[in-house]
Amino acid sequence: MMTMSNTNTPDLAPMPAPTPTPKGGARRWRDIAILAALFAFVIAGLAGLAAATGWEETKHQLMQLHLGQIAILLCLSLVNYLFRGVRWHVFSNRLGLPTTLIQDLRHFLGGFAMSVTPGRVGELIRMRWLRRETGWAVERTAPLVLMDRASDLAAMALILAGGVALSAGGIAMATPVAILALAAAFVATRPKLLAACVTRLYRTVGKFPRLMARVRIAARSLTVFSSGPIMAGALALGLIGWIAEGYAFHLLLMWMGADIGLAKAIAIFTFSTLAGGLTGAPGGVGGAEAAMVALLSLEGIPLDVSIPATAVIRLTTLWFAILIGLAIFPLAERLSNKATYA
Secondary structure, three states: OOEOOOOOOOEOOOOOOOOOOOOOHHHHHHHHHHHHHHHHHHHHHHHHHHHHHOHHHHHHHHHOOOHHHHHHHHHHHHHHHHHHHHHHHHHHHHHOOOOOHHHHHHHHHHHHHHOOOHHHHHHHHHHHHHHHHHOOOHHHHHHHHHHHHHHHHHHHHHHHHHHHHHOOOOOOOHHHHHHHHHHHHHHHOOHHHHHHHHHHHHHHHOOOHHHHHHHHHHHHHHHHHOOHHHHHHHHHHHHHHHHHHHHHHHHHHHHOOOOOOHHHHHHHHHHHHHHHHHOOOHHHOOHHHHHHHHHHHHOOOOHHHHHHHHHHHHHOOHHHHHHHHHHHHHHHHHHHHOOOOO
């Protein structure tokens, strides 16, 4: 039986896997209510800003967009989700899970229904579906989540760094955020380093022994992903996906008559997404929008353009993903309940 190096550390034997998301209609309706409240909060905040700066101008900007343009934005967002879903499938196969591409896409996209939970921990529902359909415990599938998040961090950090380097001017705090994201991705993809960090963290705080044990077990399992081709392929898929959404933001600004250049538009979108995530708020709601409006304002974009642009891009990225998740979630639940290992 493995234990951490000092006598006060917890037993590292796998614990019974908890159910990430309790069953029950009441819980589901509560999640929907939280989702609706967050959506209303964001819309109310942006509407309040628009009213304070001239609602008629904001309305005029929104009316310039037509359905074809909105469809293009949604398609570019879908590119992001599908490429990252394929990456999830690559990681699943590398880990040895007996899942198909369609199965993994169902899990990945269905998990977006839980994107507005704090820190997006609700997306761990994917691990419950995997446990039901494959019989694998949470400890064995946890590396999937770590690699998925680490790959996103690495891709977005590289995009942000590249956007800042290629744009005419800089973005305040962009470099520290990019470095932080790259550092986090580096640690999360180095099994020995991550396990050592978990051990040091436990020795420092002395709390959450079961959680620390599970994370360390998951960290040691990351060795299977250390292959150069696997890491390169995963990074490429992430880069394509996130650049697609950044390009959508660039198109939106051009359509609204506020072209700030492709590199800067992608950098602002990526920075705002990362900044929102760092706040720990569900889905980055509030933080991402505030950062986006502020950065556009620093580029000389008036509020009657930056506010509707922020509202539209968030609706066609985050909230579109949640809508897809809500549509697929019931199917994923039903099929997982019928699985052999359920």
